[in-house]
Amino acid sequence: MDIHSASRPDQARVRHLDLSLDVRFDRRILEGSCTLYFDRIFSDELILDTRELTIHSVDHAGGFELGAADPILGTPLKIRVAPGTDRVRVNYSTSPGASGLQWLDPPQTAGKRHPFLYTQSQAIHARSWIPLQDTPGVRVTYTAEIRTPPGLKAVMGADMQNGHFRMDQPIPSYLIALAAGDLAFQPLGPRSGVYAEPSVVDAAAHEFADTEAMISTVEEMYGPYRWGRYDLLVLPPSFPFGGMENPRLTFATPTVLAGDRSLVSLVAHELAHSWSGNLVTNATWSDFWLNEGFTVYVERRVLERVYGREREEMEAVLGRRELDREMAGLPESDCVLHIDLAGRDPDAGCTLVPYEKGALLLRTLERAAGRQRFDAFLRAYFDHFAFRSISTEDFLDYIRRELPTSVDLDEWIFRSGVPPGAAEPHSDAFTRVEAGWPADTRAWSTHEWLHFLRSQKDPDMPRLEREFHFSESGNSEILHQWLLMAVQRNYEPALPRVEQFLCSVGRRKFLKPIYSELIKTPEGQARACGIYAKARPGYHPIAQATIDGIVLESRA
Ligand code: BES
Numbered sequence: 172m173d174i175h176s177a178s179r180p181d182q183a184r185v186r187h188l189d190l191s192l193d194v195r196f197d198r199r200i201l202e203g204s205c206t207l208y209f210d211r212i213f214s215d216e217l218i219l220d221t222r223e224l225t226i227h228s229v230d231h232a233g234g235f236e237l238g239a240a241d242p243i244l245g246t247p248l249k250i251r252v253a254p255g256t257d258r259v260r261v262n263y264s265t266s267p268g269a270s271g272l273q274w275l276d277p278p279q280t281a282g283k284r285h286p287f288l289y290t291q292s293q294a295i296h297a298r299s300w301i302p303l304q305d306t307p308g309v310r311v312t313y314t315a316e317i318r319t320p321p322g323l324k325a326v327m328g329a330d331m332q333n334g335h336f337r338m339d340q341p342i343p344s345y346l347i348a349l350a351a352g353d354l355a356f357q358p359l360g361p362r363s364g365v366y367a368e369p370s371v372v373d374a375a376a377h378e379f380a381d382t383e384a385m386i387s388t389v390e391e392m393y394g395p396y397r398w399g400r401y402d403l404l405v406l407p408p409s410f411p412f413g414g415m416e417n418p419r420l421t422f423a424t425p426t427v428l429a430g431d432r433s434l435v436s437l438v439a440h441e442l443a444h445s446w447s448g449n450l451v452t453n454a455t456w457s458d459f460w461l462n463e464g465f466t467v468y469v470e471r472r473v474l475e476r477v478y479g480r481e482r483e484e485m486e487a488v489l490g491r492r493e494l495d496r497e498m499a500g501l502p503e504s505d506c507v508l509h510i511d512l513a514g515r516d517p518d519a520g521c522t523l524v525p526y527e528k529g530a531l532l533l534r535t536l537e538r539a540a541g542r543q544r545f546d547a548f549l550r551a552y553f554d555h556f557a558f559r560s561i562s563t564e565d566f567l568d569y570i571r572r573e574l575p576t577s578v579d580l581d582e583w584i585f586r587s588g589v590p591p592g593a594a595e596p597h598s599d600a601f602t603r604v605e606a607g608w609p610a611d612t613r614a615w616s617t618h619e620w621l622h623f624l625r626s627q628k629d630p631d632m633p634r635l636e637r638e639f640h641f642s643e644s645g646n647s648e649i650l651h652q653w654l655l656m657a658v659q660r661n662y663e664p665a666l667p668r669v670e671q672f673l674c675s676v677g678r679r680k681f682l683k684p685i686y687s688e689l690i691k692t693p694e695g696q697a698r699a700c701g702i703y704a705k706a707r708p709g710y711h712p713i714a715q716a717t718i719d720g721i722v723l724e725s726r727a
C-alpha cells in the first residue's frame with residue numbers, strides 16, 4: 172500500500188496509457204484525453220489520482236465522481252466500470268497552476284523568442300497533468316500524440332518517431348515526462364545526444380562529451396543499458412532540480428554547464444538511475460533511499476572509473492560533509508533511511524539522508540563483502556528485480572539471502588544517524604587544501620575550491636574576494652557556496668550578486684539554503700521578501716512551495 176495514492180491497484184491495475192494532448196501555450200493548459208487499459212482483479216470501480224484537473228467526460232464508463240480534495244494528495248477520480256470493460260477514456264484539461272508543469276514565457280528562455288513547457292512528475296505530480304494511478308508501485312507502458320504550435324518541438328522520455336511517442340517498457344508514473352519548446356539536437360555518441368535551445372546546445376554537447384564513456388562503464392559493472400537511447404535535455408534555468416532521470420531522456424539544469432565538465436557527476440547520477448530507480452524502482456516514497464542511495468553509490472563508481480580515484484574521493488567527502496551538516500538540522504526521525512511519511516508530502520523525505528547515508532551503507536557493504544562479491548551481488552540484484560517496484564523489506568530479504576555480512580542493516584535502515592563502523596571516505600587532496608592559505612591554486616578543481624570555502628572557520632571575505640574573485644565565478648556550485656557565505660557573514664559587497672543569482676536561477680538546492688540563511692536576521696528577512704517578490708513568478712511551482720514555506724512563514 173502506498174499512502175500517497177488514492178488508487179487501489181489491488182482491485183484494478185492500469186497497464187497501459189494512450190495519451191492525446193494539445194499543448195495550449197495561450198491558456199497554459201494541456202487538453203485532450205488519456206485512455207487507460209487495466210486488469211480487473213475485482214471491484215466495479217477504477218480509482219485514479221488527479222490534482223486540479225478538469226474532467227470533461229469519461230467514455231466507456233458507467234459514470235464518474237470526484238472525491239474530496241486533499242491538500243497533499245489531490246482529488247480521487249472514481250470511475251464506475253461495467254463488467255467486461257478493460258478500458259476507459261478520460262477527457263480532461265489541466266489547470267494553469269498544475270504542480271507538475273512549468274509554463275515559461277519567452278523572456279525566461281535562453282532564446283527569448285518562444286515559450287517553453289516542461290513536466291516534472293516526481294514525486295506525486297504526474298496526477299496534475301494525467302489522471303492515473305500515481306504510485307511507483309504501478310508500472311505502465313504508454314503511447315502519446317502531442318500537438319504543439321508550429322515551430323515548437325515536443326520531446327518525451329520515450330521512443331520518439333516523427334511526432335509519435337511510445338514507451339514499451341513498463342515504467343512508474345513519476346517517470347512520465349514531456350517538454351516542448353524551441354529545441355535543437357546534437358549527437359554525443361551512437362546512442363546518446365543532447366537537446367537544448369539552439370543557443371545552448373553546443374555548450375551542452377561539449378560539457379556532456381563523456382556520456383558514452385559513462386554508459387559503457389555502468390554496463391561493464393552492472394549489465395546492459397536496457398532503454399535503447401540515452402539523451403539529455405537541458406532545460407531553462409528555472410528547472411527546480413539538478414537533474415531528473417526520465418527514461419531515455421534525462422532532464423538537466425543548465426547550471427551544470429560550467430565549461431570544464433566539473434559538474435557532470437549529475438550525468439553519472441541520472442544515468443545510474445537507468446539501473447537503480449528506473450529498472451528497480453522504490454515501491455513507495457518511504458523506500459526512496461533504494462532509488463537514491465543506490466544511485467549515488469553507482470554514480471561514484473562511474474566517476475572513479477571515468478575520472479579516477481581522486482575525483483571520486485573528493486566528491487564522496489563533499490557528500491559526506493554535507494550529510495552531517497544537513498542531519499544536524501533535521502529531527503532524528505528524518506535521519507533514518509526508511510522514513511515515515513504519514514500525513515506528509517513525499518518531498519519532505521527528499522533530504523541528503525536517502526542519498527548520502529544510503530550510498531554510505533552500500534560503501535560499507537562493499538567493504539564488508541569485498542568489491543568483487545559486492546559487484547556481482549548488485550548486478551544480480553538489478554537483474555532479479557528488473558522492471559519491478561520493490562520495498563525496503565524486499566531488499567532486506569534479498570540481501571540477507573544473497574549476501575550475508577556482519578553489517579547491522581536494521582540499524583542502518585531504521586535507526587537515526589550514521590552508525591559507527593561506516594566506510595568513511597577520505598581525500599588526500601582535501602587534506603592538502605586544509606593546510607592553510609594556499610600558495611598555488613592554479614591546478615585546483617571545482618571540488619577543491621568548494622572544500623576550501625567550506626573549511627574556512629572564520630572566512631576573511633574581503634581577502635577571499637580580492638584574491639579569488641568568487642563573485643565572478645562561472646561555476647554555479649562555487650558561486651552558490653560563496654554567496655551563501657556572503658549572506659551568513661552579511662558581506663555587503665556580494666549582496667547585489669545574491670539578488671541577481673536568486674532572480675536568475677530556480678534550482679531548489681541553491682535557493683533553499685540562501686533564503687533560509689537570509690531570514691535569520693530582520694534586515695535579511697526584509698531583503699529576502701523583496702527579492703522573493705521579484706523572483707517568485709519565475710520559479711517552478713515546486714520551488715515556489717518550498718520557498719513560500721521559508722520566506723512567507725517567516726513573516727507570519
Ligand atoms: N530523482 C531525483 C530528483 C528528484 C527527487 C525529484 C525527488 C523529485 C523528487 C534526481 O535523480 C536527483 O537526485 N537529482 C539531484 C542531482 C543529483 C546529482 C544528486 C538534484 O536534483 O539535485
Ligand code: ZN
Nearest residue numbers: 440444463466
Ligand atoms: Zn537521483
